[in-house]
Amino acid sequence: MSDQTHARTEHDLAPGEEEQHSVGERIVGYVVGLGLALLLTATSFFIAGTDLVWQPSIPVALIVLAIAQMGVHLVFFLHITTGPDNTNNVLALAFGLLVVFLVVGGTVWIMAHLNQNMPPMDQFIRMHS
C-alpha cells in the first residue's frame, strides 16, 4: 500500500444485506421503516375515503403515496442504498423498473387510443352482421 489510489477493496453487498451494524442499529432501522410504512398506509386509506381534499387529486395522491411507500420498503427492509457497494443491486432494480414502466405505461397508452378509435359497440356489431 504505497501512494497508489486504489478502489475500495471490500466486497459488494448482497441485496438485502446491510453494512456492518450492531443488532440494535439494525432493529432501529426496521422500526423506523415500519413506522414510516404504517404512516403512509394510514394516509392512503384516509385520503381514499375523505371529502376534505379536492376529489380529482385523490388518485394522484394515492399513486404518489404508493410509490413513496415502495421506496420506504426498498430502503429500510430490502436495504437498497446508493452506496458504491450496492451499485449492482441498484442497476438491476433500475432495469426492472424500466421494463415495468414500459409494460404498464405502454399498455395503458395503446389501449386508451384503441378504445378511442373504435366505433361504439352497437355500430360495430351491425357492421359485422
Place this chain on the structure above:
Amino acid sequence: MSMTATVGRAHADPHHIGLVVEHPGPASKRIVTAYGFWVFLLSDIVMFSCFFAAYAVLVSQTADGPKGSEIFEQRNVAIETVCLLLSSFTCGMASIAADVRNRFWFYLGMAVTCVLGLIFLLIEFREFADLVSRGYGPSRSAFLTAFFSLVGCHGLHVSAGVLWLLTMMAQVFAKGFRADVLRRMMCFALFWHALDIIWVGVFSVVYLLGSGV
C-alpha cells in the same frame, strides 16, 4: 503467498499505468446467491406489472356486473395490509436473529410472520369465497377476471412464501444455522419483503383507487 501477491499485483495493473485497482476476487457465494435471487424477484415484479396492466385496461369492462366500489370492503383490506406490513417487520427481526444465531428469537419471529401471513390468506380467501357465492366469480366479467388473477396471483405467492417459511424453520431446527441455510433464509427474507411491495401496489391501485370509481 508472495507469489500470489505478485500475480495479483500484475493483474491489478495490466497496463502499467501506476494505478492499482485491487480486485478482491470473485464475489462470495452469499452475494452471488442473493444477487441471482434479486434478479428473479425483479422478473417476478415484471410479471406482476403485466397483471397490473391487464387490470388497468379491463377495470371498466364490468359487463353490467358489479363495479369495484360495490364489492370492495375497505376494513378487510386495511386489516390485510397491516398484517402483511407487520409480518415484513417480524421477518426482518427473524433474519437479524438468524444472523446472530439466536434460535429463540428466530423461531419467534418466523412463527409470528407465519401467523400474520395465514391471517392475510384467510381474509383473502373469505373475500374470494364470498364474491363467488354471490355469483361474482372470475367468469362474471372481464373486470372480475383481471381482479381475481392479479390478487389471486399475489395470494399464491404468499401461500408459497408461508410454505417456504415453514421449510426454513424446519431446516434451522434440523441443520442449525449453516451457511447454506442462512443463504436460503436471506432469499426468503427478500421474497417476503418483495411480496409486501407488490401488495402496496395492489391495495393502492385495486382497492383504494377502485373504491373511488
